[in-house]
Amino acid sequence: MDARDHAKELAAQKALEFIENGMIVGLGSGSTATHFIKLLGERVQQGLKVRGIPSSKSSEALAKSLFIPIIDFHDTSEIDVTIDGADEVAPGLALIKGGGGALLREKIVASASKKFVVVADSSKIVKHLGKFPLPVEVIPMAAPLVAARLAALGITPHVRQAATGGDYITDEGNLILDCNCGEIEDPPALAAAIRAIVGVVEHGLFLNMADLAIVSSDREIRLLNK
Secondary structure, eight states: OOHHHHHHHHHHHHHGGGOOTTOEEEEOOSHHHHHHHHHHHHHHHTTOOOEEEESSHHHHHHHHHTTOOBOOTTTOSOEEEEEEOOSEEEGGGEEEOOTTSOHHHHHHHHHTEEEEEEEEEGGGBOSSTTSSOEEEEEOGGGHHHHHHHHHHTTOEEEEOBOTTSSBOOOTTSOEEEEEEOOSOSOHHHHHHHHHTSTTEEEESEEOSOOSEEEEEOSSOEEEEEO
16 A cells, blocks of 8 residues: 555544444545545444445445445435545635546535545645646536536636546536636635536535545644634
8 A cells, every 4th residue: 555545544544533323424435435435334344333325326336345334315314424535625625526526426415414524635735726627517418518608717628538438427427527727716706607507517616515624644644624
């Protein structure tokens, strides 16, 4: 395990401290969240009683393979704590998420959570959001229209491609436009402008949502609050 992957595992281990018996746990997506789900699965097999609501099909499959009981929002409207990663973490716990393509479900799960905890390695900490391309999930038929309107906002969108070739398709059957924004000077204003475009399903700016970030290097763990 390299130093960065070890840091992700340390953050995931720390996140277990926020899990109590009987909780409903939001299960994030991505590499650091995967570490957390695996560790949670070990605890479940040792007797911990929790139920999980996953934020992607891949997280759901992993959780089920580890015997973590899975429910959905037909069973509950509130999650006790969600543990998820981020692509960038800026001051005030402003986030960019969606590098793994699950931003819509991730935002739904986070929005239903009493406590939203971000787990990340220290490379994800930034002074300003925007170096990482901002994902925007769009209805396929509207993609050219949305792309043109995003370009008019001064950002450059590209349709995400799947590793196997062709357009990347989200769990909900949509496309993702990865937008090169440069430094985002006013994240709330940009979020509002993108949300106003007809055909946009969701964007990867997670603002005023996270309660705590667990940030780890291979030598230390820091807890960041808003």
